[in-house]
Structures are given as C-alpha cells and as structure tokens.
Amino acid sequence: MTSNQAVFPEVDMEQPAAKAPKRRPVPLHLIAILTAFATLGVAAIAMAAPASAATNPTPASAPADPGQTTHVDIHMDASLGGLNFGSITMQAKLGTTSYSASSTIRTEGITDHLFKTVYNLKTEGTRGSKQMQTAKYYSFSHSDDDKQQVDMTYGPNGLPLVAAQPAYDNSARVTATARHLKNSIDPLSAMIVPVATPSAEACNRRIPVYDGRRRYDFVMSFERMSPLEDRKGYSGPAVRCEAYLRPIAGYKRKSIREMRQDPMPITVWLVPVEGADALVPARIEVSTPIGRMVARSTRFTVSKANPSQAALSGQ
Template structure:
C-alpha cells in the first residue's frame, strides 16, 4: 500500500541530491507520530516519497497512517508538478487521491472512495484548478537564481495549493534565521511565518477551518539543499485546537548520486 508506485522521476540533470529525512511529531511536547521523506532533487526536477503514522499512546485513540508521493520540474524558478498521489488509512476507511497536472493546471483527479457531497461545501471556482501546486510540490522552495540561498525572498511568497478536493493558499513572510542540528545537517535555516487562507472546497462555517484561517501561530523552518538551490521544511509548528503540534527533523541527510 504505497502512493510512490504511481510516481516516476523525470530529470534532465546528470546528478541529483538525495535527501533522507526523518521527522518526529509531537503535540504539546508529547510524541505522537513519525514521518519519513525521501527525495531526489536537482535544480530542474524533484521526486518525493513520504509516509507518516501515529505512534505510542496516540495509536490508542486513532490508528492512522498514510503515504504521499509527487514529482515535477522546476521551471523558471517555479515548481511545476506532474503527478501527485496520497493514501490515508485508519481503522475505519482507506482513501486514495491521485492527480495529474501540467503547466500548473490540474488535468485529472481520481478520489476513491469519493468524499461525501456536503450542501455547505464552497464549490470550486472556474480557476481554482489552475496556477496551483499539489501538497508535495508545496514542500519545494526554489531559491533565487543568484545570491544567498537563505534570504527573505525564500519566504516572501504565496503558495497556491490544490489537494484534489480543496483549494487554499499558504501566505508566507520572512521572520529570520536560526541554527539547527540533526543527524546529517548542522547549520542555518530560514524561518517563515505563514497563514492559511481557505478559498474553496471546504465546508462553509466549519469551526476548524475558521480557527486555522485566524491562526497566527504557524511557522516553518527551511533547510537548504545547496547544489539543487532549493530549500525543504526542517520544522513546522502549528497551534491547533488541542495544542501546539511540532514536526521536526531528527535526521536530514543529503547524499549525491548519479541518475539517468
């Protein structure tokens, strides 16, 4: 059961950085989960496979796990996805979402089983599946073509995301830099605050959506992948309705390998 099987790497580069990252997930300081990310990254392309699951005591309340994968190109400093797939499983149900994109426009979506059609759902607009990236593509932060790879320009952007069902923006602003240490990486990261801006596909008046839209306690730390001239999240923290959740890398190792 993996979404990675639907993704193929398309790269014009002779070499790629291979990132192996392990993340610990905590809620109000208590460990509740773990995630792994493996990615092939070059200045012109990316391919990412990730999985996550609840661990420890959290499994007593919800036995949930999932996997996602995505691939695409970097065109003129912009992420241009081609494929995205995700599968989420709980004790009650397993759902798979597959999406094809071209030129930052959605070409096809398959959701099985489909979401229940709710009368208060805000319908997608005619342009909500255009000029977007998928959730995996949103992990890629291309650096400016020249100058320092860590800079305010990395943060000061808006990411338009479509996940196959809902359309939203992530609006980032620069906060500063910090130093981090994990297995495989010790050095600076750029810190961005971000806001969640729901646009369509969500239920009108849903309490959790309004809470996140009003939430000012959202932050992401980005670590550099030097030769690929891009950055990848090292740490994400978010205040939720039940406490602050932190996802932070315990390993962030970059290798280099020959690719076709």
C-alpha cells in the first residue's frame, strides 16, 4: 500500500443505499457549506485548487437521440439565514436514450464581498435504468484570484479520463482507485434521477459521484411525499429526500474522518419533468450553525421538441 492509498473500507456499489446516520452539527466554515451544494452539482468544484484555462480534449459525444427531447429550464435563488447568497440556473435536454445539461452558479449579495465566485458546468451522456451515465463533463470556476478548469471523458470501460488545469496535486490525498471510479458520474448528472414519478424509489439510492478530483457517494433516503408550492417556480407533486455526502477518495484523510463523523444534513425535493421520465431538484436545503441555506426555484419551465425541430434550432 502506497503512502497516499486509501485506508478506508472500499464501498460495495451493489449494496442498497443505507439510511443516513444520525446527524451532527455541520462544521462552521464556508467550504463545508458549499460542499453540500456541490453534492448535486450546483457548485461542483467549490473546493478545487486555483487554476487557469486549459485546452479542451475532443472526446466522442453521446449518441444522437432519435426520440422526442424534453427541455427543462430551472432558476433557483439561494439564501443563507434569510439573506441573498447566490443563484443557480440549470438547463437540460432529456431524450429517450441520452441527455445533456448545463448549469451556472454565482455568488451574490453579501457573499460577493467574502468570496465572489462563478461556476460553469456542462455534461452529456446516456440514460441508464438506475442513473445517468456521463460521456463527458466540463467545469470551470473563477473568482477574483483563482481559476480552475476540468475536462472529463468516460471511456467504454466506464472509467474517466481527466484533464485539469492546473494539474491537481493529490500527493496528500487518498488515492481514487479504478474500483472507486468505474461507472461513477459527474455532479451535474447526479441532479437527474431517471424515475418517472416522485416516490420512495427515487430517494432510496446511492449515487457514485466524481468531479475530476474528489470521489464521494451522495446517499439519499426517503423521508416523505411533500408537494411544493413555490409562487414563482415549481408547484406540484414532489418527494422529499434526506441526504448526506460520504467521501471516498480525493480528500485528505483527516477530512474524510471528519466528514464521515459529521455528515452534512441535506434535504432535497425531487420533482417530475413532465414527459421525460426523470426527476430533478426544485429545492435544496442545508442546515448550518449560522442559519438555513435554501435554494428555491423561482423559474421552472418544461418544453418539448421532436428531432427535426431540434435540428433546425441547432440543439
């Protein structure tokens, strides 16, 4: 065993998702708070190292989808303790066999005076029966001083090839093995659950997530059916899931121990995208010692296009 190899038990991906352990207080630091949103791809590289722009590799795209495509456009406003914290937008195209999505996350309000940051994420891949499967993923973050770009491509063997600029220094972090990474998916794809209607089935799952550096499981369990009524956003049926992040690799050993001892409590409301046989988050909440962080939909629109319309519009 090398000095930076994992010293924690390997995760059996075939085992059903377990109930979230008893919750403890969330660590009081902003990176931990942002990590909770990273879990669902709304700030997927919040803990990334400083970086600069890189050359984008040219992997093969996901196969063209012959069926009707459903488009969903979501905007969320995020608040912390009742104060404006930032905004999240997500646009996704969901076909019968493939999908693509993009998201922009930006800090706003008082947060801009502390750590002004913008995240841009893109993904595409194929639909599986239990989860989406990434074909390629791109993320770029920038703040006043730092930049980070990650390009990730999944090969036919289910393993990702990562190009990060600047290159990550993982010498002090637990090594992610091929077993950890095989058939993992990116954080943005983890936002899309291939289940037609809100149900316990949608919640009771463990999603193996990899952002190009960190490998973690997003473990969800069913709490209750809980319809949403957001005046400007989504209103309708929803399932409320309890969730937490379980770090696997790509973190420092001390961080893994602390995060496993004090898993951050996350609540996610999954709602249906009509006609797409898929669910996406319409609200996310994270309890913190300095207040509740809430990302609530203020726009939620769904439209459809057949293959010929998509071709004409260049989509």
